[in-house]
Amino acid sequence: MNSTRRKDRPRRSLLYIPGNSPGMLQNCSIYGSDGVLLDLEDAISISEKDSARKLVKYALLSLDFGEVERVVRINGRDTPFFEADLAEIIPAAPDAIRLPKVDSAEDVIEADRIISRIEAERGLKPGSVGIQAMLETARAIVNVNSIAAASPRLVGLTLGGQDLAADLGIKATKVGLELLYAKSAVVIAAKAFGLDAFDTVYTDVADLEGLAEAAAISVSLGFSGKAAIHPSQIPVIHAAFAPSEKEVAKAARVVAAAKDAAARGLGVISVDGRMVDAPVVAQAARTLELAVLAGMEVPEL
Amino acid sequence: MNFECVKNSLGRLVPREVPGLGAMAPYAGAYSRLDGSYVWTSTAQPHRVSAPSADKIASSLRAAIERSGLRNGMTISFHHHLRNGDAVVGLVLAELERMGYHDLTLAPSSLGDSHDCVADAIRKGVVTRLNTSGVRGEVGKAITNGLLDTPAVIRSHGGRARAIEEGSLHIDVAFLAAPACDRLGNMTGSAGKTACGSMGYAIHDAKYAAHVIAVTDNLVDYPLAPRISVPQYLVDQVVLVDSIGDPSQIATGATRITRDPIQLRIAELAFKLIRSSGYIRENCSFQTGGGGPSLAVARFVRDYMKDNAITGSYCIGGITGYMADMLKDGLFRSLFDVQSFDAAVTSSLANNPYHMEADVSWYANPFNKGCLVNDLDVVVLAALDVDVDFNVDVLTGHDGVLRGASGGHCDTAAGAKLSVITIPSMRNGVPSIREKVQTIVTPGETVDVIVTEKGIAINPLREDLLKKARDARLPVKDIRQLKAEIERTTGIPDEVAFSDDIVGLVEYRDGTIIDSIRKLK
Numbered sequence: 050m051n052s053t054r055r056k057d058r059p060r061r062s063l064l065y066i067p068g069n070s071p072g073m074l075q076n077c078s079i080y081g082s083d084g085v086l087l088d089l090e091d092a093i094s095i096s097e098k099d100s101a102r103k104l105v106k107y108a109l110l111s112l113d114f115g116e117v118e119r120v121v122r123i124n125g126r127d128t129p130f131f132e133a134d135l136a137e138i139i140p141a142a143p144d145a146i147r148l149p150k151v152d153s154a155e156d157v158i159e160a161d162r163i164i165s166r167i168e169a170e171r172g173l174k175p176g177s178v179g180i181q182a183m184l185e186t187a188r189a190i191v192n193v194n195s196i197a198a199a200s201p202r203l204v205g206l207t208l209g210g211q212d213l214a215a216d217l218g219i220k221a222t223k224v225g226l227e228l229l230y231a232k233s234a235v236v237i238a239a240k241a242f243g244l245d246a247f248d249t250v251y252t253d254v255a256d257l258e259g260l261a262e263a264a265a266i267s268v269s270l271g272f273s274g275k276a277a278i279h280p281s282q283i284p285v286i287h288a289a290f291a292p293s294e295k296e297v298a299k300a301a302r303v304v305a306a307a308k309d310a311a312a313r314g315l316g317v318i319s320v321d322g323r324m325v326d327a328p329v330v331a332q333a334a335r336t337l338e339l340a341v342l343a344g345m346e347v348p349e350l
Numbered sequence: 351m352n353f354e355c356v357k358n359s360l361g362r363l364v365p366r367e368v369p370g371l372g373a374m375a376p377y378a379g380a381y382s383r384l385d386g387s388y389v390w391t392s393t394a395q396p397h398r399v400s401a402p403s404a405d406k407i408a409s410s411l412r413a414a415i416e417r418s419g420l421r422n423g424m425t426i427s428f429h430h431h432l433r434n435g436d437a438v439v440g441l442v443l444a445e446l447e448r449m450g451y452h453d454l455t456l457a458p459s460s461l462g463d464s465h466d467c468v469a470d471a472i473r474k475g476v477v478t479r480l481n482t483s484g485v486r487g488e489v490g491k492a493i494t495n496g497l498l499d500t501p502a503v504i505r506s507h508g509g510r511a512r513a514i515e516e517g518s519l520h521i522d523v524a525f526l527a528a529p530a531c532d533r534l535g536n537m538t539g540s541a542g543k544t545a546c547g548s549m550g551y552a553i554h555d556a557k558y559a560a561h562v563i564a565v566t567d568n569l570v571d572y573p574l575a576p577r578i579s580v581p582q583y584l585v586d587q588v589v590l591v592d593s594i595g596d597p598s599q600i601a602t603g604a605t606r607i608t609r610d611p612i613q614l615r616i617a618e619l620a621f622k623l624i625r626s627s628g629y630i631r632e633n634c635s636f637q638t639g640g641g642g643p644s645l646a647v648a649r650f651v652r653d654y655m656k657d658n659a660i661t662g663s664y665c666i667g668g669i670t671g672y673m674a675d676m677l678k679d680g681l682f683r684s685l686f687d688v689q690s691f692d693a694a695v696t697s698s699l700a701n702n703p704y705h706m707e708a709d710v711s712w713y714a715n716p717f718n719k720g721c722l723v724n725d726l727d728v729v730v731l732a733a734l735d736v737d738v739d740f741n742v743d744v745l746t747g748h749d750g751v752l753r754g755a756s757g758g759h760c761d762t763a764a765g766a767k768l769s770v771i772t773i774p775s776m777r778n779g780v781p782s783i784r785e786k787v788q789t790i791v792t793p794g795e796t797v798d799v800i801v802t803e804k805g806i807a808i809n810p811l812r813e814d815l816l817k818k819a820r821d822a823r824l825p826v827k828d829i830r831q832l833k834a835e836i837e838r839t840t841g842i843p844d845e846v847a848f849s850d851d852i853v854g855l856v857e858y859r860d861g862t863i864i865d866s867i868r869k870l871k
Contacts, residue, residue, distance in 0.1 A: 113838075
């Protein structure tokens with residue numbers, strides 16, 4: 050099991066797995082998602098909270114998740130389960146916890162404080178468990194910049210589409226354009242502080258075409274990944290993150306030109322007769338990474 | 351029952367001789383009788399010349415049975431094209447019971463979920479010997495619990511065709527359900543409200559049975575046209591009944607593409623393995639079933655062929671509507687249909703001349719001069735259990751009770767260039783890869799690949815496949831490693847306790863005995 054957080058691992062898709070389902074938990078490594086969100090919150094009824102927490106803990110301790118990132122969505126700070134969740138889950142060393150109902154920097158700081166205490170008590174490497182903050186209210190969106198800056202333990206931001214729409218008093222549509230401002234705010238704050246940004250779920254499991262449309266928007270806004278609620282959504286999400294062959298070819302030319310320029314000590318990089326600068330090179334490198342993840346053929350450089 | 355046994359080449363104890371069944375040869379390798387030197391002699395049977403008739407319609411089922419000359423101790427057969435909707439087996443067995451028949455050998459092409467009536471006929475002594483491919487529900491329990499005095503004989507589709515042709519399985523009276531039939535006995539499965547598609551098994555029984563009775567609920571004007579599956583010259587009598595089966599059940603069959611993520615994962619891995627093997631190419635041939643991940647594999651294959659503009663030669667076997675659509679889309683040039691798995695097939699079979707009906711000997715009989723499976727490139731098969739020697743059990747449930755079917759499993763595995771077994775790593779927490787399967791139906795020698803959601807095991811005999819799969823970066827694992835990985839989650843279950851009594855025999859396609867079925871303790 051890999052408990053050291055890897056900055057460079059893919060996070061295109063995160064699949065929610067109900068924490069009280071042993072059958073689903075034991076198959077986490079085969080659904081094909083980049084990460085799993087083992088859910089102790091909304092998917093679990095009050096009467097099941099204790100058993101789900103135990104089950105997820107032992108799943109983390111005993112099952113092989115392969116290359117799949119292990120994130121546990123615990124219950125929010127405003128619930129009686131918050132501290133118990135952290136007390137049981139942190140010693141099992143997930144890659145991150147997803148903290149729902151984050152309204153302010155205070156919520157993240159409090160979680161960080163408790164996690165740090167548990168890490169110290171258990172002799173775990175300090176800071177090894179990350180936090181993904183889930184913004185689900187208008188207030189959270191207003192506070193997004195201070196939330197993003199709240200803790201070095203923070204690794205990603207995400208929003209809860211359904212709760213946010215409810216808080217705004219608007220109807221959540223499938224594609225979710227009504228949340229455009231909130232989504233952009235989350236993406237920009239995340240980028241500003243070097244965090245990942247995850248888009249909310251697409252709730253209609255049967256409508257894969259609609260999901261493809263929504264995922265394309267997630268990609269265009271700059272999200273690094275999107276949550277999924279059914280394994281059938283994963284290939285669709287991954288396809289949205291896959292560059293086109295034309296983009297890959299162009300990116301390969303850019304990266305090759307940059308290497309060539311560096312080797313020859315040239316400060317100016319030229320591709321197809323045009324000058325390109327450093328950000329374009331960085332973006333081209335990212336395109337190639339995504340192409341590799343998508344299983345596309347990438348020219349050797 | 352205990353018989354003098356001998357170890358066959360797989361180390362399984364099998365009888366040399368069984369009273370009532372005769373002498374038997376132990377299995378000696380999948381191709382031991384297929385090197386061109388093996389000779390068989392057909393058993394001579396008397397053939398009665400029928401008086402010319404312009405109307406073969408019997409006044410009732412009872413009258414037809416009386417006229418057939420059926421006597422106690424004889425063998426009757428049925429086909430299983432009506433799947434779980436079949437009513438004819440029950441109808442005939444009930445009539446035979448009323449007429450006081452006993453001690454019959456029942457030799458249908460297979461039995462399914464609608465045939466619990468057979469267990470009843472066994473209990474009442476109407477049926478005392480059983481030959482079948484499928485053993486489900488009450489029939490499986492009856493055999494496993496030792497209700498038959500003579501061991502049941504389980505044959506593959508190809509093996510049954512062979513046995514009938516050589517005369518080791520002689521059918522005295524065949525009762526053939528006919529979805530459409532005329533007064534002289536021409537019949538087809540591709541018309542009528544109980545249309546079932548191909549009649550591939552029925553054609554073979556009609557050719558070899560001493561007496562053939564068509565049982566129909568859809569008597570059409572003479573001649574049945576334009577398609578005839580079983581021609582009139584093979585048919586002695588026609589019986590009109592109210593219903594030969596439940597149309598809604600005949601249309602069932604596991605033909606939806608699964609949405610189960612585990613099955614889909616297995617299908618995806620199986621497809622990638624097949625792709626890496628290089629067998630999906632211009633003019634390739636392909637067979638897959640309708641259950642579990644099979645159809646999902648077909649979907650991946652279909653998409654791949656479309657994207658790469660590959661046209662296959664043919665598909666064979668149990669045909670689903672999905673395969674018929676692939677034919678329509680031009681992905682394969684033809685279909686050989688021995689058995690249709692769903693109602694979607696019927697219109698294709700009736701209207702598309704490239705969708706051809708094939709009898710079961712043509713499909714899989716290893717002793718004829720060239721069966722379809724011998725030229726097959728890829729077959730995708732399911733299994734109940736597999737073992738570390740790649741042997742496959744498609745008969746025994748985890749409780750030790752028979753609940754499966756031999757089908758064309760061992761025929762296609764032996765014939766195809768690439769045989770792929772798709773199987774979930776565990777069912778209800780019980781691991782699917784065992785040290786030794788309880789009952790060997792398909793020998794590991796003929797199995798190339800086992801695909802589970804947790805990884806792919808390739809038969810060490812196929813170094814070529816192993817290299818290609820590794821080059822394609824597929825999750826290939828040694829089968830013992832895969833087994834151990836699964837057991838980390840499941841543990842190793844206790845073995846089911848069997849007695850030494852032999853209650854069934856699994857005959858390999860070439861007529862040798864590959865395994866014995868033991869009575870449950």
